[in-house]
Amino acid sequence: MKIAHIINSxxxxxxxxxxxxxxxxxxxxxxxxxxxxxxxxxPIVKILQDKNINYYVIEKMNKKSIxxxxxxxxxxxxxxxxxxxxxxxxxxxxxxxIINHLHNNAPWIKRLCPYSxxxxxxxxxxxxxxxxxxxxxxxxxxxxxxKDKIEVIGNPVSKNKILEKVEESDYQKKYDICCVGRLxxxxxxxxxxxxxxxxxxxxxxxxxxxxxxxxLYKEMISYRDKLELTGNVEFVGFQENPYTYMAKSKMxxxxxxxxxxxxxxxxxxxxxxxxxxxxxxxxxxxxxxxxGKLCATEEEFTKQILKVLTDSDEYERLSKNxxxxxxxxxxxQGYIKKMYDLYQEIGE
Numbered sequence: 001m002k003i004a005h006i007i008n009s010x011x012x013x014x015x016x017x018x019x020x021x022x023x024x025x026x027x028x029x030x031x032x033x034x035x036x037x038x039x040x041x042x043p044i045v046k047i048l049q050d051k052n053i054n055y056y057v058i059e060k061m062n063k064k065s066i067x068x069x070x071x072x073x074x075x076x077x078x079x080x081x082x083x084x085x086x087x088x089x090x091x092x093x094x095x096x097x098i099i100n101h102l103h104n105n106a107p108w109i110k111r112l113c114p115y116s117x118x119x120x121x122x123x124x125x126x127x128x129x130x131x132x133x134x135x136x137x138x139x140x141x142x143x144x145x146x147k148d149k150i151e152v153i154g155n156p157v158s159k160n161k162i163l164e165k166v167e168e169s170d171y172q173k174k175y176d177i178c179c180v181g182r183l184x185x186x187x188x189x190x191x192x193x194x195x196x197x198x199x200x201x202x203x204x205x206x207x208x209x210x211x212x213x214x215x216l217y218k219e220m221i222s223y224r225d226k227l228e229l230t231g232n233v234e235f236v237g238f239q240e241n242p243y244t245y246m247a248k249s250k251m252x253x254x255x256x257x258x259x260x261x262x263x264x265x266x267x268x269x270x271x272x273x274x275x276x277x278x279x280x281x282x283x284x285x286x287x288x289x290x291x292g293k294l295c296a297t298e299e300e301f302t303k304q305i306l307k308v309l310t311d312s313d314e315y316e317r318l319s320k321n322x323x324x325x326x327x328x329x330x331x332x333q334g335y336i337k338k339m340y341d342l343y344q345e346i347g348e
Contacts, residue, residue, distance in 0.1 A: 001347050003035045004075035008061045008084040010042025012238070013182050013212070014263045015103040019081055021156050023053050025336045033343070038069055043238070050240075061085060066092045076347050080122075087118050090125035097346045100126040102136055103155075104186070104260035105281055109140040116141050123149065127346045132261030133282030154282070155261045156335040159270040159326045166247045166271065175209045175234075176309060178249035178273075180242045180264050181256075183214030183235075188278075190216075190223060191255040191298060197227045198302040203309060209234045209249065211242040246271050250315070251308050252292075255301065259283050269326040274318035276304045286329065291322040 003026075005019050023035045037048055037055040048055045056073060058065035066088055070078075079099040080086040086100040100122060108115045123129055123146035130153045137143050137150050177196065181187040189210065196208050210220075210233065217235065224233050239245065246252065252268035252275045259281030266286055268275050275292035277283045287294055293304040308315050 001033050001077070001343060002073070002075045003033060003077050003079055003343060004038055004069070004073065005035065006038045006066070006078055006080045006085040006089055008082050010040040010044050011182070012044050012047045015081060016044060018103065018155050018263065020051055020053060022339060024051065025156070025332065029336060030340060036073060061088055063088060063092045070096065077343060083115065083119050086122040086126065090122040097127045098125060099128050099130060099342070099346065101130045102260070103132050105136045105139055105258055107258060109136065112141060120145060128342060133285060135281050153338060154331065154335065155263050156332045157263065157266045157329055158332045159330050162243055162267050162270040165241055166243045173248055173250050175207045175249040177206070177208040177251055177253050177305065178211065178246050179253055180211040180246060181254065182212050183216040183220055186256060186258055188255045188257045189220045192253065193220065193224055193227055193229060193233065195253070195255065195298050195301045195305070196229060196233055198298060199305050200229065200232060202306055206232050208232060209236060209245055211236055211239050211245050213238045243267065243271065246273060249273060251276060251305070253301065253305065254278060254283070256280055262286050266326060266329055269322040272319045272323045274308050274315065274322055276301060291318055291325045
């Protein structure tokens with residue numbers, strides 16, 4: 001069976017990591033499946049080459065490009081991994097079964113607008129709609145029209161796989177705070193800097209690192225300098241192995257405006273990092289008071305960060321529980337079986 005994973009991005013982040021994990025696990029466990037990663041040209045290509053993942057580069061995410069790919073590769077199933085790819089596939093593939101695999105819940109899904117209306121068409125055309133958290137089903141304005149197709153599947157996560165990627169040469173804590181994510185509106189890096197600025201009033205030597213690129217990179221560098229945090233916050237850009245930075249940090253902080261599953265929080269828990277994160281999306285199913293804190297305001301973030309920094313007993317408790325929570329969430333084997341069963345069902 002030939003499965004094509006269609007992604008409307010040319011970078012590498014949480015969504016792309018999940019797709020790579022699916023393809024990699026099927027290569028190892030189900031050799032009767034052939035999978036391909038369909039993307040636009042960009043930084044993701046080198047990542048796919050390094051991971052030895054079969055890929056196909058399209059010129060643009062449009063009907064012409066997807067139609068050309070289908071004619072050449074002849075897939076049995078299209079798995080579209082975002083809203084745009086889902087709509088384009090629905091408009092292009094008249095007969096092929098389509099799986100919509102949604103990894104986030106953008107704000108527009110809550111209101112009547114061209115995006116929410118066009119996705120309704122894609123949702124109706126899809127054989128199955130996979131989501132990473134309940135929030136997508138609960139918030140989408142037209143969810144009642146497609147609810148019978150929706151299944152919350154989460155993400156494939158493996159604690160041991162993350163631990164294997166940490167460079168063993170240096171576990172010394174260098175940073176108080178770390179964040180891993182693209183510098184986009186969704187991740188709310190401006191609030192992150194404002195929180196660090198508030199923490200600095202109590203802890204002048206606070207050290208934070210942000211791992212990831214994005215369209216707000218230059219703007220956040222300027223804003224950091226404006227807040228006089230040049231010596232406190234490092235922006236290190238995209239890193240193929242962000243776990244090294246995470247392992248050198250005391251805690252993980254994520255100030256997102258919205259999230260899908262929140263995979264990076266699981267990765268932080270796997271490394272024993274207390275997680276202080278926004279109360280949005282799938283993060284509410286990953287983080288609780290045993291291993292961190294769900295926050296809604298700058299004041300809540302600041303208070304909890306200072307508590308973890310100043311109370312060693314609290315830090316040890318959260319760190320120990322973080323590792324144990326990641327162990328409980330580990331689900332790769334079950335996740336891949338669910339995908340296998342779905343492909344078999346749809347591909348019949």
